[in-house]
Amino acid sequence: MPHVAQRILVTGGAGFIGSSFVRHVLDRTDASVTVLDKLTYAASPAALEDLPADRFRLVVGDVADATVVDPLVAEHDVVVHLAAESHNDNALRDPTPFVQTNLVGTFTVLEAVRRHDGRLHHVSSDEVYGDLALDDPERFTEESAYRPGTPYAASKAGSDHLVRAWVRAFGVRATISCCSNNYGPWQHIEKFVPRQVTNVLDGRRPRVYGDGAHVRDWIHTDDHSTALLAILERGRIGETYLVGADGERSNLDVVRTILRLMGRDEADFDLVADRAGHDRRYAIDATRLRDELDWRPSYDDLEAGLARTIDWYRAHADWWRPHKEATEAAYAARGQ
Numbered sequence: 001m002p003h004v005a006q007r008i009l010v011t012g013g014a015g016f017i018g019s020s021f022v023r024h025v026l027d028r029t030d031a032s033v034t035v036l037d038k039l040t041y042a043a044s045p046a047a048l049e050d051l052p053a054d055r056f057r058l059v060v061g062d063v064a065d066a067t068v069v070d071p072l073v074a075e076h077d078v079v080v081h082l083a084a085e086s087h088n089d090n091a092l093r094d095p096t097p098f099v100q101t102n103l104v105g106t107f108t109v110l111e112a113v114r115r116h117d118g119r120l121h122h123v124s125s126d127e128v129y130g131d132l133a134l135d136d137p138e139r140f141t142e143e144s145a146y147r148p149g150t151p152y153a154a155s156k157a158g159s160d161h162l163v164r165a166w167v168r169a170f171g172v173r174a175t176i177s178c179c180s181n182n183y184g185p186w187q188h189i190e191k192f193v194p195r196q197v198t199n200v201l202d203g204r205r206p207r208v209y210g211d212g213a214h215v216r217d218w219i220h221t222d223d224h225s226t227a228l229l230a231i232l233e234r235g236r237i238g239e240t241y242l243v244g245a246d247g248e249r250s251n252l253d254v255v256r257t258i259l260r261l262m263g264r265d266e267a268d269f270d271l272v273a274d275r276a277g278h279d280r281r282y283a284i285d286a287t288r289l290r291d292e293l294d295w296r297p298s299y300d301d302l303e304a305g306l307a308r309t310i311d312w313y314r315a316h317a318d319w320w321r322p323h324k325e326a327t328e329a330a331y332a333a334r335g336q
Contacts, residue, residue, distance in 0.1 A: 009076040011036045011063045011109065012083030016187040017123070017179075017221055019047035021080065024225035026051055036072055037083070038062050038101075046319060047186045063105035066112065073112035078119040080228065081109050084159075086125075087190055088152045089334075092276055095151035102155035103162070110166045113174070120174040121232060122163045126217065126242070127153040128178060131279030134215060139283035140178075142240045150277050160240075167238050175235045179224050179243040180217035180284045183305065185312040187221070189320050190327050193306070196255055196269075197313045198320055200262045204328075206255045207336060210274030215281040218247035218254070220299035220309075230293040244284025245297035254306070261307050273335040 008025060012018045013035030022033050032055040037043055039060055048058060061068035063083040073079055083105055085091070085098045106122065113120045129140045130147030146161075148154040166172040183193040196206040227243045235241060249257075256266040289295050299305040313320060 006031050007076040007078075008033050009036060009072055009079045010034070011079065011081045011105075013037055014039060014043040014045055014048055014058065015082065016042070016044065016184075016191075017182055017224060018082040019044055019186055020184065020221040021082065021225045021228055022048065022056070023051070024222070024229060026055060028229065032056070034059060034072060034076065036061055036063060036068070042087070042188045044186045044188075044319075064100055064108050066108050069108050070112045070115065073109070073118055074116045076118065078121065078232065079109060079113055080121045080123065080232070081106065082123045084123075084156065086152060087188075088150050089190070089275060091150060091152040091155075095155070098152055098155040102152075103158050106159035106162050110162060110172060114166060114170050114172050118173070120163070120172060121228065121235075122159065122174060122176045123228070124160050124176055124178045125153065125156050126178050126180050126244070126282045126284055127279065128157040128160060129282075132281040132283055134213060134281050136281070139285040140242060141285045142242055142288060149279055173237050175231055175237060176240040177228065177231055177243050178240065178284075179227070180219050180245070180247065180282060182221045182224055183218055184221035184309055185316070189323060190330075192216075192251065193254065193258070193309065194313060194320070195327070196258050197262075197310050198324060200258065200264060201314060201317065202321075202324065206259065206269040207272045207331070208251050208255055208269055209272060209278060209336065212252035212255070212271060213250050213280070214278060215248055215250050215283070216254075217244050217282050217284045218249060218302055218305075219243065219245040219297065220305045223297040223299055226298070227289060227295050230289070230295045234293045236292075241289045241293070242284050242286050243289060244286040245300060246286075247302050248281075248283055249302060254302075257303055257306055258310065261303070261310055275336075
């Protein structure tokens with residue numbers, strides 16, 4: 001089993017990526033885990049069911065509330081900070097929760113970690129780097145300049161800057177990771193892959209923003225979780241690690257793959273109004289993570305990962321279907 005801290009606090013641990021990470025920690029180490037989560041609409045408490053009661057507990061609370069965060073940080077060895085508002089479309093409608101959770105929440109966690117001399121790992125996004133041209137041969141590295149182009153990306157960029165400042169000014173023991181687009185089980189159906197999959201399962205046509213040429217770098221959430229474990233075990237304090245699985249695909253490619261895997265015509269989708277400020281391409285160079293920490297993804301075949309994800313959503317319609325109509329109605333109101 002990997003050697004990690006014995007008592008881990010995971011903020012946002014009831015979310016899509018957070019719940020995957022919690023399950024990985026409990027499966028692959030002997031550590032105990034406390035999840036702090038506000039249980040907003042995007043949380044999935046069902047993803048945390050049947051976990052060992054002697055090693056896991058859930059605390060419902062706001063990561064921006066110091067009276068909740070401080071005592072929890074005090075009793076844990078390490079904090080993995082995943083709590084964040086993350087849906088770009090929501091940020092374009094109202095950026096307020098993004099500033100509150102992503103900036104004020106990170107500040108609150110940092111101050112608690114500083115007071116109690118804890119260890120912090122802060123989970124961020126490749127969107128902090130802005131975007132690349134479709135024909136650009138380069139990929140994002142840890143040295144790439146920050147150029148956030150959306151309220152969500154700006155709030156995550158600001159939280160990264162806070163972490164680095166607290167490392168330098170106060171000696172906080174922290175690491176940062178910036179990950180590419182995740183997919184897999186338990187992802188809210190407002191996000192790209194589960195929206196398309198559940199549309200097909202419901203007999204609808206997938207709907208793709210703009211011209212569909214936007215490129216994302218896809219990674220299965222299980223691989224993100226193993227990367228986080230590697231950083232906790234072997235990462236250098238003060239360092240940033242980019243997490244990606246060489247999964248660059250255009251949105252059109254992903255939708256066509258989903259349609260083919262589900263037995264539908266690859267042309268059976270609609271192009272809809274584009275999102276404001278929609279970044280064209282993300283691409284991750286994870287060389288540092290691979291070389292320094294000897295990490296490799298298990299899902300290096302995106303099609304195989306999507307096939308397993310489709311099977312999961314097909315088997316868990318009772319989880320996602322109660323939210324489907326409201327989600328599609330919100331998109332329809334925006335012509336998307």
